[in-house]
Amino acid sequence: MGLDGSGRLYIPVTRTIKASLLFFLFSLCASAIVVTHQVRSQAPPPAxxxxxxxxxxxxxxxxxxxxxxxxxxxxxxxxxxxxxxxxxxxxxxxxxxxxxxxxxxxxxxxxxxxxxxxxxxxxxxxxxxxxxxxxxxxxxxxxxxxxxxxxxxxxxxxxxxxxxx
CATH class of the missing domain: 3.10.450.630 (Nuclear Transport Factor 2; Chain: A,)
Known part of the structure; x- marks a missing residue:
């Protein structure tokens, strides 16, 4: 961390941070798929x-x-x-x-x-x-x-x- 040329806080994005964000997004998508499947399978058949x-x-x-x-x-x-x-x-x-x-x-x-x-x-x-x-x-x-x-x-x-x- 540090300040850039204009005095704003600068946080370098490392490979670890990128990998963590990517893993989080994949986990979120996988969770959405599982929840959607559960909701659809619990819905009663139509009359x-x-x-x-x-x-x-x-x-x-x-x-x-x-x-x-x-x-x-x-x-x-x-x-x-x-x-x-x-x-x-x-x-x-x-x-x-x-x-x-x-x-x-x-x-x-x-x-x-x-x-x-x-x-x-x-x-x-x-x-x-x-x-x-x-x-x-x-x-x-x-x-x-x-x-x-x-x-x-x-x-x-x-x-x-x-x-x-």
Whole structure:
């Protein structure tokens, strides 16, 4: 320690001080990782209605042709992959029949940590049904749609089991 040319206190930064600061920062980061893991592992799995609500919100926005709102219900990975206009074009082209469904029913739910898969049936006016698997991910304390995959068509005669909305 000493004074520099202007009379201010000067403390030389030695290798020991640098190593100590670096060790402290790594320790702090490691502690944050452990605490985050503990908090996430203790969080209870979501009730199915929370997942259904996430799907319903996006469907309501799509049915109202509010594509910007529907885009906000998409996960960040989807938003990085598609711009809002690309998202709207994809929905109109690939998923237009979802918006015209007479009835929506929810089937099985599978939750694994911060991800979930929900089976959703869309029943058309003629009675035909289409089955989709919605992938959801927990982001910013809410569930976001991470992807939608078409399953198989369901025959008219088959009775769907699930929650009717």
């Amino acid at each position: 199915p209605h929370e997942l259904f609500a996430a799907v319903e919100k996006q469907l309501a926005a799509l049915r109202a042709a509010d594509y910007s709102s529907a885009y906000r219900h998409a996960a960040s990975g989807v938003q990085q992959k598609f711009t809002a206009p690309q998202f709207e074009a994809m929905i109109r082209h690939d998923y237009g029949d979802m918006m015209n469904a007479q009835r929506v029913e929810f089937g099985s739910v599978k939750v694994s940590g911060s991800t979930a898969v929900v089976q959703v049936f869309f029943r058309g006016a003629g009675g035909s049904a289409r089955s989709f698997l919605y992938s959801l991910i927990a982001e910013d304390n809410s569930w976001k749609i991470n992807g939608v995959q078409l399953m198989e068509s369901v025959p008219y005669e088959s009775q769907l089991t699930g929650l009717h909305i």
